[in-house]
Amino acid sequence: MSITYLDAIREAQARALAEDPRVFIYGQDIGAFGGAFKATKGLAQRFPGRVLDSPISEDAMIGMAVGASVEGMRPIIEMQFADFSTAGFNQIVNQAATLHWRTNVPCPMIVRLPCGGTSGSGPFHSQSLETIYAHYPGLVVLTPATVEDAYSMLLGAVALDDPVIFCEHKYLYYHLKAEQLPTEATPIGKARIARPGRDMTVVAYSAMLHEALAVAQELAAEGTEIEVVDLRSVKPLDTDTVMASVARTGRLLCVGEAWPWGGVTAEVVARVASEGFGLLDAPPRRLNAKDTPVPYHPNLWAAHRPTARSIAAAARDLLGL
Amino acid sequence: MVHTVLNHGAAGEVSLFRDVYVEAYRWMLLARFLDEKFASLYRMGKIHGGVFLGRGQEALSVALGLALRKGDIFAPLIRDAAGRLAFGESLSDSVRTYLGSALGPMKGRDGSVHRGRPKDGLLPMISHLGAMISVVNGALMARRLKGISGMVGAASVGDGATSTGSFHEGLNQAAVERLPLVVVVANNHYAYSTPNERQFACASLVDKAAGYGIHGEELDATDLAGCLPALANAVERARSGSGPQLVIARLLRLCGHGEHDDASYIDPALKASPVGRDCLLVAEEYLRESGWADPVMLEAWREEARQKVETAVAKVQREPGPDPYTEDWCALASKHLAEGGV
Incomplete structure (x- = not known):
């Protein structure tokens, strides 16, 4: 048996629906049709009345989830693409994210964002928006990079009493496979060492993890051991795990697929530089997409985002190789 | 129940209508005194942030608050002091939120009209309209x-x-899901300073109802006698499965957008027209003319409302801030x- 990242997301939702009567799913084309990416395929039939098609109304979709959450439900909202969540941005950041702070009433809900670039998708179906949501207090922002994490972190998110922005990478949907799903929950908010090493730390998350692992393998053949940290969650950010890794290696490169101004990589570098400056043997570096909209053509797209090639070049530069 | 009572055609129901009318009027009085107290405290510099009054909107607001019942959902807006009180919000919740008491429902984390108790069906508004x-x-x-069936949800909005x-x-x-929703639009003719003609181009806002495939109606919200049955009927239609209801209420805001605003932009002709009537005075006259209250009773009710407000404010002023x-x-x-501060 082989399970994809997308299967894991569907199976996690099926399990949540089966085990928790408070869960329902709401989104565009997710009912009988099964969703644009088939992340809810078959669920409307298995769970009648709990997998509901919404109008093309991102603002009202989120508002609906907030109201249902106040009444004790655990809604899962599927945005068709992360890019479209900006049409529901106000309800996410001003309604969902502030409710608990203002009223002491929790607002448990999940917004699933199919994010990240795939070749040919262009400026409006490729965005990585974890940074803008992480900027707002009151939200948890998760970026699973593996099939196992996609499954267990989604279940973990259902159990949380807060609004969760669940960033699932579209490139990983079909490209990642696992033999079986985990049985244990992944603790929310903890990074993991995806590959141990002693010469430098590469911090990555979501699809960039796999580019970083490829680089670690490439450089290992040359005798350089790269430690790869998978953030898993960008808010909260597990500074301790990152700092401990930098303490071991003395060098930091942080890689993200999002745009370069501010953001997750800037946050990681800022924290390490301000709290762990003495641990560093070289200036910390970061690598992001270029500061343009995500291009359509494969030639441009491949050069827009970090790849194993550009990460390897940055890593060699940082190591003085 | 209430909706049949408020359709005051039948002679035997007149006394019931009178009871509801008197109750509504007394909530309006309390809301008006409360608002005036907040305005006074604002001028004295005792309130942080803005103060937003419901002057001129009390008849509409109270009619909605009374049409709803326990277990319903209510999302009031900034000019709904009367409706909030009638729905069940305590006087101290509003005073504590305006004065920033740590004992209030928002504990100083949010203030003024941004208050509610979600678990009691009273949703706290955000500023995004x-x-x-x-x-x-x-x-x-x-x-x-x-x-769970038989519930209604209501949201107050303005023309803006x-x-x-x-x-x-x-x-x-709501229309697609055929939800028991009542949206009440207080068309007070100005969204802050922007007049209706710069806000929409349809002949009436009620025309929008047809576009959503829902029931809509329009009413004169300066008249409590008209507001009570109209809102009760709209809520009852939603409750009995007729789907969302859009109520467009014509009135004039008899104050600034907030107390910082002198409302100098309001057209004097509108103020002098029937839509510029003060619904509280209209209701008072109705009470006198129908013989439901005499000047002595009216003064006693005013005094009681004033006392309630003064007592609540005096108590809350002694409470600690956050x-x-x-x-x-x-x-x-x-x-x-929690990430905490960095």
Whole structure:
């Protein structure tokens, strides 16, 4: 048996629906049709009345989830693409994210964002928006990079009493496979060492993890051991795990697929530089997409985002190789 | 029940209508005194932030508050002091929120009109207009999913909110799901300073109802006698399964947008027209003419309302404000995930 990242997301939702009567799913084309990416395929039939098609109304979709959450439900909202969540941005950041702070009433809900670039998708179906949501207090922002994490972190998110922005990478949907799903929950908010090493730390998350692992393998053949940290969650950010890794290696490169101004990589570098400056043997570096909209053509797209090639070049530069 | 009572055609129901009318009028009085007290405290510099009054909107607001019942959902807006009180919000919740008492429902984390008790069906507004409609929809969807029926959800908005995407998405969503939603638009002719002719181009806002496939109606909101049955009927239609209801209420804001605003832009001709009547005075006259209250009773009710407000304010003024040193500074319910300050 082989399970994809997308299967894991569907199976996690099926399990949540089966085990928790408070869960329902709401989104565009997710009912009988099964969703644009088939992340809810078959669920409307298995769970009648709990997998509901919404109008093309991102603002009202989120508002609906907030109201249902106040009444004790655990809604899962599927945005068709992360890019479209900006049409529901106000309800996410001003309604969902502030409710608990203002009223002491929790607002448990999940917004699933199919994010990240795939070749040919262009400026409006490729965005990585974890940074803008992480900027707002009151939200948890998760970026699973593996099939196992996609499954267990989604279940973990259902159990949380807060609004969760669940960033699932579209490139990983079909490209990642696992033999079986985990049985244990992944603790929310903890990074993991995806590959141990002693010469430098590469911090990555979501699809960039796999580019970083490829680089670690490439450089290992040359005798350089790269430690790869998978953030898993960008808010909260597990500074301790990152700092401990930098303490071991003395060098930091942080890689993200999002745009370069501010953001997750800037946050990681800022924290390490301000709290762990003495641990560093070289200036910390970061690598992001270029500061343009995500291009359509494969030639441009491949050069827009970090790849194993550009990460390897940055890593060699940082190591003085 | 209430809706049949308020259709005051039958002779035997006149006394019931009188009781509801008197109750409504007394909530209006209390709301007016409360508002005036806040305005006075604002001028004395005792309130942080803005003060927003419901002057001229009390008849509409109270009619909605009374039409709803315990277990319903209500998302009031900034000029709904009367409706909030009639729905069940305590006087101290509003005073504590305006004065920033740590004992209030928002504990100083939010203030003024941004208050509520979500678990009691009273949703706290955010400032982005139209945004509460879909939240009410969600609460109603949750009830439906839990198999609870017979509930109504109401959202108050103004004429300005009808221009937002949230208003459109929320009404359309409710129509598609055929939810028991009542959206009450207080068309007070100005969104802050912007007049109706710069806000919309349809002949009447009620024309929008047809576009959503829902029932809509329009009323003169300076007249409590008209507001009570109209709102009761709209709520009852929603409750009995007729789907979303859009109520467009004509009135004039008899004050600034907030107390910082002198409202110099309001057209004097509108003020002098029937829509510029003060609904509280209209109601008072109605009470006198129908013989339901004499000047002695009216004065006694005024005195009682004034006393209630003074007592609540005096009590809350002695309460502590929030303490930044004991504040946990955590926006998440999951405290173990707090990042804290950096």
